Every structure is written in C-alpha cells, then in structure tokens.
Amino acid sequence: xxxxxxxxxxxxxxxxxxxxxxxxxxxxxxxxxxxxxxxxxxxxxxxxxxxxxxxxxxxxxxxxxxxxxxxxxxxxxxxxxxxxxxxxxxxxxxxxxxxxxxxxxxxxxxxxxxxxxxxxxxxxxxxxxxxxxxxxxxxxxxxxxxxxxxxxxxxxxxxxxxxxxxxxxxxxxxxxxxxxxxxxxxxxxxxxxxxxxxxxxxxxxxxxxxxxxxxxxxxxxxxxxxxxxxxxxxxx
Numbered sequence: 001x002x003x004x005x006x007x008x009x010x011x012x013x014x015x016x017x018x019x020x021x022x023x024x025x026x027x028x029x030x031x032x033x034x035x036x037x038x039x040x041x042x043x044x045x046x047x048x049x050x051x052x053x054x055x056x057x058x059x060x061x062x063x064x065x066x067x068x069x070x071x072x073x074x075x076x077x078x079x080x081x082x083x084x085x086x087x088x089x090x091x092x093x094x095x096x097x098x099x100x101x102x103x104x105x106x107x108x109x110x111x112x113x114x115x116x117x118x119x120x121x122x123x124x125x126x127x128x129x130x131x132x133x134x135x136x137x138x139x140x141x142x143x144x145x146x147x148x149x150x151x152x153x154x155x156x157x158x159x160x161x162x163x164x165x166x167x168x169x170x171x172x173x174x175x176x177x178x179x180x181x182x183x184x185x186x187x188x189x190x191x192x193x194x195x196x197x198x199x200x201x202x203x204x205x206x207x208x209x210x211x212x213x214x215x216x217x218x219x220x221x222x223x224x225x226x227x228x229x230x231x232x233x234x235x236x
Contacts, residue, residue, distance in 0.1 A: 044111065048102075056094075104124070127148070140161055144182075148169065187206070207226070212233070213234065
C-alpha cells in the first residue's frame, strides 16, 4: 500500500513539475526608455524598434515574479523569486525587449544578452557587473563601449560596424570583435582573456595582465599606451 501511495505521489509530482515548466509568453507595453538594468539572470534579446515593449517567456509559475518598471528613462527588470535549486526548465526566463536606439545596458547577474537586429545608437555601451556573462551584439553605431567588473568573466562577441570601439576588459573576460569593422579601437586589456579587434585607422592599447590583444587588420596608426602585463600585441 505504501509503495502504491509513493508511486501515485511521484506521478502527481511529475505532472505538477511538467505543468509548472510550461513556457508562456506575456507582452507588456512600456513607457519610453533608453537604458536597461537587468538585476537577475535572464536570456535577453534586444529588438530595436519604434515601440517600447517587453515580452516575457517563462514558466507559468514564474511569470508573476518578474517585475519591471520604467523610471527616468531606465527600464529595470528583476526576478523576485530566485531559487537556489529547482527545475532548470522552470528557472529559464527569456526577455524580448523592444525600444528605440539604446544608450546603455547593465547586467548585474549571470546571463545572456543578444540582438535581434543592429543597434544604431550614436553611442551605446554594455556593462557586465558580476559572475559569468555572454553577450552577442550586432552594431551599426557611432561609438560602442564596454567594461566589466571583477570577478566577471565570460565572452563578448561583436559584429557589424562602428566608428569608435572602446574596451576596458578585466578579470576573466574575452572580447571577440574581429568581425566588427571600426575606424578606431581604444583597448585596455586587464584580463586573462584575449581581445580580438580589426580597426582600420588607429589602435591605442594597454596590456595590464596576461591576456593578449589580437590584431586582425592593418591600421594606419598603432599606439602602445602601456604594457606592464605578460600579454602581447599579436598581429595576424
């Protein structure tokens, strides 16, 4: 009898977990913003658009805990139920954020940020503040800048084009911008990872740790600002 009861309990628990894990999509119109702050772990896809909207794809049991607000042109998104251990399929949360050209994205926790179409802002930046992050961004902007805080690691991949590329890379971060066409690259690599770039006119660089700077182009001017680390400028 106990075995039958245990079996029924397991079946009901499995059914409940599957029901909770079902992904649903909810869309919400927003006030205008140009700055995004992500306070928890999300898979975030940025859509440049003429409207302001957030679409949240998550398990039905998680939807009510995703809180967002726009204040002073800044969209803040939080997950108010961050579990230490539970079903990964329930924890996964995907955000589709629609807006006019952005100025800045800040990521406070581990997560993934990508673009559905190129970012066309005059100046746009991304800051990775903590733990392991991955960002894949397509650009068509004037100036792009990036930095990360210790102990943040992970990988930033850039494609498309921009006028000026500014990178301050720390800790364990790697930056792959070899497929990003830029006129000027201003690079400070204080990371154990590499920074890969392809500027057409000018490169200014500092190497302050063991990470290398890989140069995949032949710019008119190369200026070494500082090289006090064990990394090197490597020409390809």
